[in-house]
């Protein structure tokens with residue numbers, strides 16, 4: 001068996017989590033995230049990796065603010081895991097007043113250019129493949145709690161750029177009256193529309209520590225853990241990714257107390273306990289599934305434990321404690337003019 005692709009590993013992991021995904025800090029976080037997105041009625045919004053639709057429906061509510069109909073805007077959610085989309089579809093049924101604003105699509109968001117082929121399906125149950133997205137057609141693209149699942153962050157943001165509305169500069173000509181020379185024109189004044197915005201969150205480099213440590217364990221065992229946070233070393237890491245792919249970062253908001261716990265520390269003694277918990281997660285199962293049929297789960301568990309301990313302690317300070325952040329960085333960016 002070939003190793004699982006990123007999309008396959010995510011499907012494996014989230015199919016198992018879909019039923020209980022919302023028994024977590026995610027619903028409250030979605031509200032905080034959408035406040036930063038600040039959507040307005042009339043906008044077209046693309047929610048990539050929409051999952052069970054948590055932020056999707058908060059966005060749709062904002063478009064519906066004045067009970068508008070007609071051109072009140074639309075939110076399109078795209079996700080690769082059928083089981084997550086099924087929960088979103090249930091929510092869509094339960095909110096008929098928002099249903100005409102929301103569309104759900106089953107597709108790999110790292111290949112939006114193939115939307116419209118037979119691999120994409122729409123939640124409406126239609127057998128017809130949804131139409132490909134028009135270029136430069138979205139006011140806002142969001143991706144929450146998912147970006148660090150992707151293998152190649154640069155390629156992903158570079159690919160999404162073509163779907164955002166670009167900034168527009170309008171050359172304006174103003175006339176004024178001069179008492180001696182009559183009308184005078186002033187050329188070269190520019191009216192500027194900032195274009196669409198991209199809003200993406202990335203966990204702080206010291207958040208969700210056990211996952212980062214398990215990524216390193218997987219690498220040392222020649223396996224693949226279904227997340228990729230190796231490139232996140234500071235608040236500037238994702239800013240750099242955006243800037244080298246043609247975006248201007250408008251602001252970065254640091255949202256604290258994501259899980260409600262706040263910043264804390266682990267001690268060295270907790271490494272084994274964290275490891276045991278993580279080996280019961282769907283992320284660990286996805287890692288083992290990707291290893292192929294010759295690899296026994298119990299062998300991976302046994303070999304991984306001392307490596308986890310060692311990698312975990314590499315993050316410890318002089319006091320032997322490992323700092324754990326409870327912060328998410330939220331980036332708001334637009335296409336660089």
Ligand SMILES: C[S@@+](CC[C@H](N)C(=O)[O-])C[C@H]1O[C@@H](n2cnc3c(N)ncnc32)[C@H](O)[C@@H]1O
Pocket residue numbers: 006007010011014026030048049050051052053054055078079080081084107108109110143144145146149
């Ligand atoms: C942690 S959930 C986030 C869901 C939602 N955005 C939220 O914040 O509650 C991550 C989602 O990313 C989706 N996902 C991961 N890789 C994907 C890909 N390549 N294409 C589409 N969806 C993907 C998973 O199926 C899962 O639903």
